[in-house]
Amino acid sequence: MASPKKKLQGLVAATITPMTEHGEINFSVIGQYVDYLVEKQGVKNVFVNGTTGEGLSLSISERRQVAEEWVTKGRNKLDQVVIHVGALSLKESQELAKHAAEIGADGIAVIAPFFLKPRNKDDLTEFLKEVAATAPGLPLYYYHIPSLTGVKIRAEELLDGIQEKVPTFRGLKFSDTDLLDFGQCVDQHRQRHFALLFGVDEQLLSALVMGATGAVGSTYNYLGEKTNQMLEAFERKDLSSALNHQFCIQRFINFVVKLGFGVPQTKAVMTLVSGIPMGPPRLPLQRASREFIEKAEAKLKSLDFLCFPGLKNANLEAS
Numbered sequence: 001m002a003s004p005k006k007k008l009q010g011l012v013a014a015t016i017t018p019m020t021e022h023g024e025i026n027f028s029v030i031g032q033y034v035d036y037l038v039e040k041q042g043v044k045n046v047f048v049n050g051t052t053g054e055g056l057s058l059s060i061s062e063r064r065q066v067a068e069e070w071v072t073k074g075r076n077k078l079d080q081v082v083i084h085v086g087a088l089s090l091k092e093s094q095e096l097a098k099h100a101a102e103i104g105a106d107g108i109a110v111i112a113p114f115f116l117k118p119r120n121k122d123d124l125t126e127f128l129k130e131v132a133a134t135a136p137g138l139p140l141y142y143y144h145i146p147s148l149t150g151v152k153i154r155a156e157e158l159l160d161g162i163q164e165k166v167p168t169f170r171g172l173k174f175s176d177t178d179l180l181d182f183g184q185c186v187d188q189h190r191q192r193h194f195a196l197l198f199g200v201d202e203q204l205l206s207a208l209v210m211g212a213t214g215a216v217g218s219t220y221n222y223l224g225e226k227t228n229q230m231l232e233a234f235e236r237k238d239l240s241s242a243l244n245h246q247f248c249i250q251r252f253i254n255f256v257v258k259l260g261f262g263v264p265q266t267k268a269v270m271t272l273v274s275g276i277p278m279g280p281p282r283l284p285l286q287r288a289s290r291e292f293i294e295k296a297e298a299k300l301k302s303l304d305f306l307c308f309p310g311l312k313n314a315n316l317e318a319s
């Protein structure tokens, strides 16, 4: 049975999959990446092979290797390594879930199959149950991201009665802006002590107010330290400071969103900030433009909260 001992909480970085210029996975930098997250960003949980990690663009064999590398390099350094094992094929999801258990991951997450889709909550629960059964020792989290999957089954509805059917179910990663749905997940399931992890980084403070127990996101790779300051301010009930931190974070995200922001741009920003080469994304994604990189770099340099080794000649004055 899944261990109830460690609740997944705080910040969880949705990891990038580093690639070489030839489009192969660059395993050689993952050890350095782990150290960077822990030492420079204060982030000790990772979510591997999700959206940011281009998990659905990797082969099953590559997904297994990436998972293994994170578990190995994260040993005694990271608190939790959660592997996303969602796939269009139940068999592939099961294979990945079993593998995650074998290598000693701390949890698995599953996205809804999005080509031939579940019609309703029962279909989706059945799918999750079959995946969970192959890794009975691992907590399972549902990865709710309707904007990408097109599966719009409300999370609050899915949670209702799920633990009776999927005993290893421990919570969800909620990558949506519907705070009514998220709030109801909190309100209706208080007794269950689920991990309710929010996935829209620019709106995290609102979700914390609603009762989020943590957050999974792409920006925690390089804005982890800043976001941790927001969590600390919220924890000590200093809402004004927490809001200031959230607005700082929003200023950056708003800027890049207007330029066009997705996985390729996340790879470029992380390379800039950390100095660790993340490489290009895999097709059909195209690498971030030179123009994006220059503008993002200038913005990063102008923000007072950013002071990273990857940035040369940083001007630390407030924008």
Ligand SMILES: CC(=O)N[C@@H]([C@@H](O)[C@H](O)[C@H](O)CO)[C@@H](O)CC(=O)C(=O)O
Pocket (backbone or CB within 6 Å): 014, 015, 047, 049, 050, 051, 052, 053, 175, 199, 200, 201, 202, 216, 217, 218, 219, 253
């Ligand atoms: C659609 C998307 O990629 N959302 C990101 C956010 O972290 C997002 O990049 C951030 O909020 C900026 O908009 C995460 O929810 C995705 C994620 O956690 C993952 O890579 O699995």
